[in-house]
Amino acid sequence: MKRSLRPLAATAVIFIIAYGLAVLQFPNMLSTRVLGNFLTDNAFLGIAAVGMTFVIISGGIDLSVGAVIGFTGVLIAVLTSWLGIHPLVAFAIALGVAALFGAAMGFTIHFLQVPSFIVTLAGMFLARGGASIITQDSVPIKHEFYATLGDLMIRLPGGGKLSFIGMLMILIFLGGALLAHRTKFGSYVYALGGNSVSASLMGVPVARTTVQIYMLSSTLAALAGIVFSLYTSAGYPLAAVGVELDAISAVVIGGTLLTGGYGFVLGTFVGVMLLGLVQTYIIFDGTLSSWWTKIVIGVLLFLFIVLQRVIFAASAPGEKSPEKV
């Protein structure tokens, strides 16, 4: 098996075992209802994590994701509830604003040679602060279009429902996988993460690709914000605080190397599902504090980083290995 597939395989195996154990304890967890909710509850995280996957494969990081989700929610709520604009128009505006925002971050990262960590940290404060300037309160969204979208679903055998936002997430994952593995843009993203100097010598349009990567991430974060507003029917400036960290966790657990160059969009899907499973299990149990979610995620994350180190550092001839100390 290819080296780069191993972390993903490990995640998949852990997910299956964990799910199996959970089902043994709570047979209800196998129902389509739970599975449907799984997708619905994690839709916004999953969509944001797709964008994050591209950023991390390229060797960067995007800390502004959660803030962009919050900002988008507020923007849409204000546009529809206060200004009476149709949600579809509001969506288009939000996606456009986010694309520009991401482009600006990518531009700064490439042309000013500032680490993505700092630029997107600034982006995070900007977006979060911007949202709070617009309003400090939660703004409810009451529009029949929201109700329509909320009713849009596929009934699954066994009483489960596949909601619109769940389907949207699956579509985004499939589209993301196609983009990563079957387009030139995708190969450029991997090239940047592998070695940006080589990439530019090989003719990869580094500037354009970097800008596009952060545009993609911010746009998908805005889409996640739209999904989140559909999920909560409100916009709140402090929504989705820390979601960028959940997204990063899902990406890493899904087998993407944090230093870039290796990773799979569908791996991120498994990562998101694994995080969702932990949460669902703790809800089912009922006696555990919800903070156990964080502890389990912490342990998983740690495990996977160690696993990647072992796989990528140990067996690599002529390959970037950790510096000897």
Next chain:
Amino acid sequence: MIDKGERRMADSQYVLEARGVIKIFGSQTALDSVDFGLRRGEVHALLGENGAGKSTLIKILTGAYQPDGGQVLVDGAPVTLDNPLHAQTHGIGTVYQEVNLLPNRSVAENLYLGHQPTRFGLVDHRKMERDARVLLTRYGLDLDPGSELGSHSVAVQQIVAIARAVELSGKVLILDEPTASLDRNEVERLFEVIGDLKRAGLAIIFITHFLDQVFAISDRVTVLRNGRLVETQVLDALSRTDVVRLMLGKDIAFSGATDLEPENPTTDVLLQFSGYGRKNGVAPFDLTIHKGEVIGVAGLLGSGRTEMARIMFGADPADQGSLRVNDKPANVRNTTDAITLGFGFCPEDRKAEGILGDLSVRENIIIALQGKLGWFKALNRDEQLEIAGRFGESMDIRAASLDMPVKLLSGGNQQKVILSRWLATDPAFLILDEPTRGIDVGAHAEIVRTINRLRDDGMAMVVISSELDEVVAYSSRIVVMRDRKMVAELRGKNINPGVIVQAIANNPDEATP
């Protein structure tokens, strides 16, 4: 018009040509009207020591730099090459010493990145891998094009890089030290590939430090020195000694021999290296150094001179052999050990490894001493100023103030600051790697005087230099390096640069030319 056409025909014996190319960096002329012509179906070696202008010329030919004067011509027609990608569209491809490919991607993708075959707008992996397999077979590689490039040896990666360069450009191939990290068999394999490409009509520029390799595959050779063209010649007309002499220059005379400083058997032995070496660094060597002795190290760039110095100083610790200091066994596992033993090291690359540019002259001088004293015995400002002042004066460092950043000083003065840094630690043994490179004539003489003075004070030194006159002037003995091996130790009377050149060029495999 006709005239022009005829001229073009006449010129086009060269696929790629540089005419009177000039490149100036600040106050330095890196290339001074250099002419260079590359023919179809030849391997043309480009030789020269550090700073000769090889890499500047290559960068101009690949569009990485723009010339400040002169012209670059492709097939006899003047062109402006904006960047390496643009050069590629003119048929000029480059393979660098460090394989500039993507170890994390498949072999096929490395061959075709940016030019992948597509179907319905999506990359057609199957066709790409099929094409890659056919292409690789032509280079004698039978491997899975879908496998990760990083899982293959450097030699295979190098060949993949060549295949990519030829595939995308196809007229001129520039190989910039492609063999630096290959073993003997891999080099031979690479040479077979180069031979095939040459027969197919490709024009190849080959840059290397290894003379054997130059003679093994090159048809013609161009030697640069100090930014000027020394000679372009058919290789058959030259002996190894000729080539070394052209590279090191100075019309080295075989007369005018100087006697080396007499060895003084009465002084004590300071250092005894026996079987000292490091894998992939320098082959084991034996060397005894007395107090008050200067060992000159001569050899071409890449011969292992600097590697030897780094091993001695523990920057790349030895993994075999032993060392005795003052007749007691000693262990140098890192630079701290070396400093504790009283070693000092002024590296070759002053800017990157020597000076701390943003720190003041004072801080640069006291830093090694402070390192030796440790954290808890901080030198106070007055002590620092006293030490810096003392060396500033004795070394004649010309700085407006001891508190000005050292990067503002001239190269010669920077070198004196680094020398002062080590002298402040009162070393018993000092290693100087190219102490006089890139500094003006006056400072040059002062450094040489300082070396002489320190030797007379009883310090043991190893001095690496490409300036053979200079090496002869201050050395007690001269060690000659070739192919990462110590190949000769010259001592006694009647040593002149010619003798050293002879020792550098001598090929053990062939009779003396």
